[in-house]
Amino acid sequence: MFFEGAEKKAEIQTDLKQISLLNDLPDSFWKTLVSCCKAQVLSTISNPQCKAFLLSESSLFVWDDRLLILTCGETQLVNSIEYFIQQVGTKKIKQLTYQRKNEYFAHAQPSCFGDDMKQLSPYIKGCAYRFGELDGHHNYLFHYENDFTALPDDKTYEFLAYQISETASELLTSSNISAEKIREFLSIDSLLPDYVIDDFVFKPYGYSLNAIKEDRYLTIHVTPQAGSSYISFESNIDLIVVAPLFIDILKPLSFDILSFNEHEFSQKTLPFKEANYVSKSLVEKTLPNGYHVNFANFILPQLQFTQPTQLSVEGENHAL
Structure with missing residues (x-):
């Protein structure tokens, strides 16, 4: 069974003097916003600083002055962004960033990054970049071009693991695996002892987790x-520091790390090279909106031959 795990991601920051996303917009607004991209809200957790929605395809986080939404599969996240702009108005938006990662089967998606930018162009103008090589792992990134400047301590991190070990894949696709077992496997409860956690195991495969503590968050999405x-x-906690743990657990053949405003990126990623991973892409840029972005793709060189993957020629198959 194939599922496109790679997410589309949007972060929108708003003017708190004009609107509080937590207090001025009801849950019905967020459910409609999510439905615009053909996803649904499964459950919700909250504290005074943050509300986290677990979705049928990834997650939505809402704070007073910003929202973060990630959707996977064949969702059209750009439709949700368009809905937000139409309902709230551009004058209340301080900054907007939109990302799309390289997909396993991009041809199966209802739109590409360029299509999404054309859909947003009547509302906002901005700059677009590609971080990483076109024929390898990469991230497309668009941001609203205005007079906004990001705060230096506004940091976020992404750790993306591809081609996990056979052992990890077998455990995570085992029948009737529980959320508790997956959290134990990933060491989540020990890493986040004081966080409120909301998670869900999908059938037949897949797992999602939201965790919040005050204004801190972590979200995990598993396509095993x-x-x-x-x-x-x-997360907005330092994932580069904890990445060696996840690498040891998952043993991926490759992984990406993308960070916003982590100025010690090169020094912090040195341990990955010591673990025999090779950096295939290293991209760095300070954007006009003040965010310092680093992207790195690490691969584990293969030392022996493997067998080819046999594909089905019957019926519909994205892989053909």
């Missing part, structure tokens, strides 16, 4: 199927 395995971690 062998052949297209992908596990994403997104």
